[in-house]
Amino acid sequence: MASRTILMKLHGRRAPGVPRWAAWTAYTITLVALPSCVWRIAAVNFNAPLLEHDAKTPAAPETFDGEWWYIIGLSLVSEMLAFLAVGLVAQWGEVWPRWILGLRGRRVPVLAAVIPAGLGSLGLLVFPYAMVMSALGLKITGEPHAMVAHGWQVVAFWVAYVPLAAWGPLLGILTVHYYRRRRSVRPPTAVAAPTPSCRRRVP
16 A cells, blocks of 8 residues: 555556556556666766776766766656656546646647657667667677676676666557557537427326
């Protein structure tokens, strides 16, 4: 019960008609980018021993330079994009929240959510492709690539980045479910009131 309350506060109230598997799929998507974000920040910003740093690499970041902020920004954007998947199962993904001026309280058009989510799921398929190419020792462009990591560092890299391969497929499944669920909901039709019978009484 406590975990359910925490999830509701973090992600918003679940929309009516959303099955439990869809909600947990959305919550899972919010976590798939987290290990890679932690790995990048630890390896690049704080020079954790996740890569083979050469002698010229400083032991710690000297200044908050552009690369330092780029890694932080990339990680934050990745998590925000992953969090948007919750909109496919939460009420704020069907009715504009109160803080959006001019739209609050109105229904979110189905295609306004489906088109960006669908395009995003297709674009995210680059991660499974990148994982396969990296396993073959190649860059995403097909050029040879040697990972600057050995032993347990390679294991840590794969543990951090393999979850990204599930982001696109999971988002695609959730997008199809959102579309079918929203399209299946019909607005209630007015029922005509029955007219009184005009039968004639027979004495």
